[in-house]
Amino acid sequence: MRNCEQIAKLLYQYIDRELTDDEHRRVRQHLDACPPCKHVFRLEEGMLTIIGEHCRKVSAPERLIDRVRQLSHE
Numbered sequence: 001m002r003n004c005e006q007i008a009k010l011l012y013q014y015i016d017r018e019l020t021d022d023e024h025r026r027v028r029q030h031l032d033a034c035p036p037c038k039h040v041f042r043l044e045e046g047m048l049t050i051i052g053e054h055c056r057k058v059s060a061p062e063r064l065i066d067r068v069r070q071l072s073h074e
């Protein structure tokens, strides 16, 4: 069972290590099992590393969810 949208919502907090241990484990397990999400995660992680803290926008999680949806439907 996939819960890609839930995972996408947690992805930024995952990258920032702001999740509880349980949530962190859940996201990591999903990423291991779900290539589309893992692909998005790598893109976002790389982008955040390059851009840095100050450019993060509130709208980012919605963009993430859209991207996961697109990838999942290919």
Ligand SMILES: [Zn+2]
Pocket: 002, 003, 004, 007, 030, 034, 036, 037
């Ligand atoms: Zn997924």
